[in-house]
Structures are given as C-alpha cells and as structure tokens.
Amino acid sequence: MRSYRDMRRLITNGINRISISFGTAMSFMVAIVALLITIEVFRRYVFNSPTDWSLELVGLLTGATFTLTGAYTLYQKGHIRVDILYGRLGPRKRAIIEMVSLVLFVTFVATLLVSGWDFTWTALVQGQTTTSQWKAIIWPAKMVIPLGAFLLLLQGLPKFLADVELLIKGKVEE
C-alpha cells in the first residue's frame, strides 16, 4: 500500500501546485484590474481622454478572476458549508456526506466544463467579437468558464482520493 500512498501524495502535491499558481495569478489580476480602472478614471478626469477598451478589458479580466480562483478555494477548503451537524460527525459519516457532495459537485462543474467548451468553441469558429467599437475577440473570455471548471474538477481528484481512504479506513494517512 506504500506505493499507493506515494502516488496519492504525488498527485495531490502536483495538483495543489497548479491550483496555487492560478489562485496567486488571479489575485495579482485583481490588483492589475484595480490599476487599469484607476488609470482609466485619471484619463477621464485629468486628461479628459477616456479609452473605449479599458472597461471592456477589465470586465473580461474580472470574469477570469471569478472562474479561475474556484480551484484554489477548494484547495483551501474555503467553499462555505454549514457546520452544525457535519462538525459533530465521525470520519466515516463525513466521508459518506462527502460522496453525496461529490455527485453534486461533479454534476454542476462537469456541465460547465462540457457545455462551456461548446460555448467557447462556437465563439471561436464563428469569430464572435464584442459589440463595442473595440471589437475584441470573445472566445478567450468565454474559455475561462470551461478552464475554471476543469481546474476545479482537477482539484477535486486529490480530495476524492482522500475521501475514499477516509471511507474505507476511517482515517487519512498523510
């Protein structure tokens, strides 16, 4: 069983690292968005020359910060749950609840992955652009939906492995 444990650790560490990189990058993105907005506000009031693309770019970047941080939140166990009952349950009962949770999680996130991919692909092949004067191509903005869902599902894997172990053995070996 040692080899299984090593393998699980390897998978877990690798996937955690991916989620951490995206989470960190997106936090920086929020700061960049703030900077872009500040510059735009200055351009408007101080130089009286607002751009037509800044706001739109900011919207697209913000979308990325929403979807691509989900995996990091999962890694940090930050998705809110009600602890009234869960906090008092033993490890096996918790593992059962985690399995029900997994079904709901996969149903929702896999839908966003698969349909979100179609959604992005359609935008790509049709060459859809935004309706503003800027006419930015839109597929990269749409792609953050399936990408964010993919990262979340990926981060779900180490959690699933740990939960299965919890269900079978009643504890997780680190």
Place this chain on the structure above:
Amino acid sequence: MSPAVLSLISVGIFLVLVILGIPVAWVLGGLAIFFGYLILGDNIFTWVVYRTWDIMGMFSLMAIPLFILMATVLSYSGIAEDMYNALRVWLGPVPGGLAIASVLAATILAAMVGIIAAGVVLMGMIALPTLRRYGYDVKLSTGAIMAGGALGVLIPPSVTFIIYGMLAPWSVGQLFMGGVIPGLILSGLFCLYILTRTLINPKLGAPMPKEERTATLGQKFVLLKGIIMPAVLILMVLGSIYLGWATPSEAAGVGVIGAIICAAIRGKFTRANFKACISTTARNVGMIAWITFAAYAFAGIFIYAGGGEMIANYLLGSGLGRWGVLTLIMLVLFVLGMFLDTTSIIILCTPVFVPIVTELGFSPLWFGVIFNVNLQIAFLSPPFGLCLFFMKGVAPDIGMGTIMRSVIPYIGLQIVGLALVIAFPQLSLWLPGHMIK
C-alpha cells in the same frame, strides 16, 4: 407534477442537503442541473452556461473582487491599530470609553471594507485584549465588537448591496448611500447603550485611571493622524460615488490602489503580509464567485418553473395585508440568515421577494436596506450566527455560551434600528435622493 411544485420540492431538498453540511455552492449547482433537467430537458446544460456568462458580464459584480482585495490589504496595513489607539486615548476618560472606541473603530472600518469577517476579526484581535486588560466586562466587550463588526454589511461599501442591486435591479450607488444613515444610527445606539450601562454600573467598564491619562493635548492630536488615512480613503471611495464621479466598481478600483499606498507608506508590505493578502483574496473571490454562479443557476430554474410566482400568489392572496406580508418576508430572511451565507440568501431571495414588495407598493431601495439590516441581525443570532464563530476564533478562551449571551442586548438594539428604518423610510431614502447623478 407541475414545474412550480417541483421547484418548491427542490428548495426542500436544498435545505436538507445544506444542513447535512455539503458545501452550499455544490448543493445549489448540482440541484439546479437535476431539477433543471426535469423541467428543461437537455437544454439545461447550455442554459446553465449562458446563465453563468450572463452574471459574469454584470458590470457591478466587478466591484466584488476589488472590495475583497481592498479589505484584505487594509487588514494587514495596521490602519485599524492606529485608529483604535487614537480613539481609545481620546475616549479613555469616558465611562465605557474603550468599548465605545471599539464600536466607533468598527464603524469606520465598515466604511472601508465590505465583508463582516474583517471587522469582527480585526477588532477582536486589536480591541479585545485592551478591553480585558482594563477589566471591562467580557460580555459587554465581545458584544460590542461583534455588533460593530456586523455593521460592515450595512455601511457601504458592502458586497451584499452589490449583489442585491444587480438582481433587484437597482443602482448600487443608491443602495450604498441608503445604508449610511441606518448604519450610523445603529452605531450610535450601540455607543449609547454602552455609555448607559457603564454609567449605571461603573464596574462594567470604568474610565481609564487618572494616572494613565498622561497624554498631553499635543500628543492626542498627533495620534489623530491614525484617523487621517482611513478618512481620506473613505472620502475618496464613498465621496466619489456620492458625487457621481465614479461608479462603485471604479471607486473600488481606486480604493484598492489607495489601500496599497497606505500599506506601503506604513511599511507593512512585508513578504508575509503580501503572501497572506494574495491567499485570502483568491480564496474569498473563488468562494463568492462559485456560490454566485450556482445560486444564480438555481434561482433561475426556480423562477422559470414558476416557484417565485407561486410564492407571490400565495403571499399576496393570503389576506395578511402589506405589512403582514412584509413581516413574514422579514421572518423568512431572518431564519435563513441564521444558517445560510449571505451571498446565497440574496441571490435566492431577491428575485422572489422584490417583485412581491414592489407589487405591495414598497420601494425596492428601502427594502434593500431593511433586507441588509435584517441580515445583520442574523449574523449575530445564536446559535449559528457567523459573527459568533469569528469571535470564538479570535478569543478561543472565552466560552461559546458567554459569546452567545453577549449579543442578546445588541440584537435588541438592532431590532430597534430595524423598526426605525421601517417606520421612517426617509432614514434610508433621504441620502440616496440627494446624490449627484
């Protein structure tokens, strides 16, 4: 089975699964797909993606990650310590002064951050040790900190107003301004309560002993510089919204840069603080974003299936009258608020309740404000109010029973505040009415 009945069943299952402890986002998202499939068939899969794309593109939602980052940077900037130190020296000689200083510091903090955790955790760490050192009554102290921290929901900027405004739909700027006076009234009630209690029974919180009041007037004024930075930031963010110079999202962007400059000036940009900021921001944005996607999908199916209409018809035909229905809605919000997170409550309840209150002739702006006052009460309410757990987190040696009992008088004051805002609509409508468009 009709879709409307189906949608009500989905709400029942939702509540059961959430109470079992499954993360709220996955319950809402998973059930949206299951029940959506029964109602829309295969179309549900593309529908959910369109729905997500739709909410991602909403302009006011942009402000949320910005306000989260701003709150995080400010938490690590040391601004709250300076502010509390200044207030405590100025108010120290007053009975209950240190507790009043905590409420006032929390109020100022609430005008800079939009999430309650920041206020309760920061004041718990900064003010509570001081209050205990000076022998303040524990219940008076923890209650003051939690009630003050909860003001973060009502006093702008506030993430809850942003989401409400997006869905109602109503101007986020006006909602922000609508929360100002009710927030200040509540803050004033808390201070008045502390002053009265300590005047009657000085043991609860005696004025600072004479020998410690050594600060000269000059020194006192020097301390005031701790208030300057917060004041500038608040004027910049809220002032620009009030004057119509910037949308809330733009004000938030400028506020982030302002907060970063504050932290840099104070030399707080250490490696450890920086890492903690990055981590907290990413975690909170991911949490709010995915709950928003899931709740928006679930609420969409619920409304599409006719669940909202069914509740509306039932309430409007119940013969309770407009105040009866409003009271009932307030009760529902209060109960939900005791165990659900605010983001999902607002996304689920706004599309159901706003049409009903509009139909009854109430203003959605006014309703938004009392909605938030109500959520604030829920945050404090035992046994599951979030503030209680934040408090327990920063003061592990204080018993949960003491913490729970300590909020009861403050909840009473919040109910008085809620009644005032309901009885005198001008309290929430006057300031937004004077905004410069």
